[in-house]
Amino acid sequence: NKVKYLKQTSAVLQRDFGGDIPNSVEGLVRLPGVGPKMAHLAMDIAWNQVSGIGVDTHVHRISNRLGWFRRPTKNPEETRKALEEWLPRELWSEINWLLVGFGQQ
Template structure:
């Protein structure tokens, strides 16, 4: 009975999202896997719009891993400063590019276990790159939006991104993983917002625990 409720909730969310977000695209701007990797690393704890404003300049100077390596720490840090954590991110970027050149001929690896070894790359970043640059569904990117939506709606009762991702992967068909993540991020940004969620216009309020608890119809 409880399990049936959960399955029903997943089904309703998947259907509603399929209708409202049939083809969700990343807010991040990129033209190739390398650019996406860089952009997603920069997007940690930072809005996509701010990343875009930085990468627009950055990608004029940086076409591949070699360009990052060649660049001085100061120049790289200055270019990415508005995204926050710029020293860490500059270090991650350089570390990534060294590994890319050393082990992958300057290309981006296409497996989760390899991507996750790159400095500054966790499962969220890896899943994002795999799904959106290569169309490979090897995980579900659980960022703060996916986490919040999953918890509020009642798709997972766990707290960590890892456990939430496992719950989601258990209930969502693998070929939908990337789509679901993109759609949910969109939904979290536009409707199920952190500060002031717009439950009135939410397509999944009928099955949403958060909406019920906050006095929903």
């Protein structure tokens, strides 16, 4: 699967981005195997631009267990949107690393 993604990604990068890596969430999610979580994390790490919260299963599970939402969210993308509604933007970069580390313990 990863080899397939790498080959496909190489073709997309050459064809659509002139061989460069896109520097937007919209561009990154066009790459095979890249979803919103990885796109937001890449924007933060590679370009120092906080575009959103990278929510994985750990962040999704812990956020719901802590009761941070009126209604439990059903998936990581729904959790991301709900977190971004109330969590101050200056904490978006940190929250993923804190909760993923906590969730893996």
